[in-house]
Amino acid sequence: MRKDIRQLNAIINRITILSLLAALFSIINATAVKAQIPANLHDNQSNRRGVQTSPAGGATGGNGQNTARKLSLTFEEARLFKLLNQERAKAGLPLLKIDPVLTELARAKSRDMVGHNYFGHISERFGSIYDQLETENVAYLHAAENLAGGRELDRVHRRLIASPSHRGNILNPKFKRVGIGIVNGGPYGKMITQIFID
Numbered sequence: 001m002r003k004d005i006r007q008l009n010a011i012i013n014r015i016t017i018l019s020l021l022a023a024l025f026s027i028i029n030a031t032a033v034k035a036q037i038p039a040n041l042h043d044n045q046s047n048r049r050g051v052q053t054s055p056a057g058g059a060t061g062g063n064g065q066n067t068a069r070k071l072s073l074t075f076e077e078a079r080l081f082k083l084l085n086q087e088r089a090k091a092g093l094p095l096l097k098i099d100p101v102l103t104e105l106a107r108a109k110s111r112d113m114v115g116h117n118y119f120g121h122i123s124e125r126f127g128s129i130y131d132q133l134e135t136e137n138v139a140y141l142h143a144a145e146n147l148a149g150g151r152e153l154d155r156v157h158r159r160l161i162a163s164p165s166h167r168g169n170i171l172n173p174k175f176k177r178v179g180i181g182i183v184n185g186g187p188y189g190k191m192i193t194q195i196f197i198d
Contacts, residue, residue: 071100076153077180080192083157084170084178091171099197102179105132106193113147113193114185121145129195140197144169149188156192174198 073081085095109132112123126132129145146166150156160166169175175196183191 071098071103073098073103073180074182076182076190077103079153080157080180080182080194081178083154084180084194087161087167087170093171093173094176096178096196097176099177099179101136101138102177102195102197103181104179105129105136106179106181106195107183108132108181109145109147109193109195110181110183110191113191114183117186119147119149119186119188119191121147133195133197138197142172142174143195143197144172144175145196146170146192146194148192148194149186149190150192151189153182153190153192156190160194169194169196172196 081096081098088095109123109126109129112125113119116124122128126135129143133140133143146160146169148156148160148166150159160170175198177197179193179195181193185191
């Protein structure tokens with residue numbers, strides 16, 4: 001009986017330690033600056049001044065069996081794509097290529113944030129960006145997601161570049177492809193998602 005109780009206590013201690021480590025890890029990985037949360041906005045992570053990032057992941061997702069898709073960027077998406085590549089050119093990095101699948105995923109994420117009144121990397125509907133990539137069978141070794149909100153794209157871009165973690169995603173030499181989704185709505189006027197993969 002005492003042995004069973006000791007084993008049970010050991011299991012409970014391990015679970016407690018793992019929970020504390022997970023909480024500590026999520027705090028350490030909070031990479032953007034905190035800001036005021038609009039009263040009507042549910043924040044499923046921690047709200048940021050209209051800007052969020054997820055760190056470059058190292059998981060491999062999908063089998064790479066994407067079907068060919070046509071792509072037509074909106075004027076705003078094309079503008080933001082141009083700004084991203086201008087930053088990479090200044091840094092002497094290869095230019096990103098726009099990816100139709102990533103763009104569809106980015107648009108879906110921005111629509112989801114507007115439609116479900118939240119701002120964060122984890123969607124109740126889609127999960128994380130890594131879940132989205134796996135669902136679409138996108139092969140990758142490294143992936144990252146920048147989230148932003150704001151009415152004026154040049155200002156949003158300047159905020160992204162001013163944030164070390166967002167700038168790190170934009171200027172990561174491992175990343176070769178990007179998807180950009182901009183949807184009107186939400187407390188910032190526009191919700192913007194950038195998805196990067198190698």
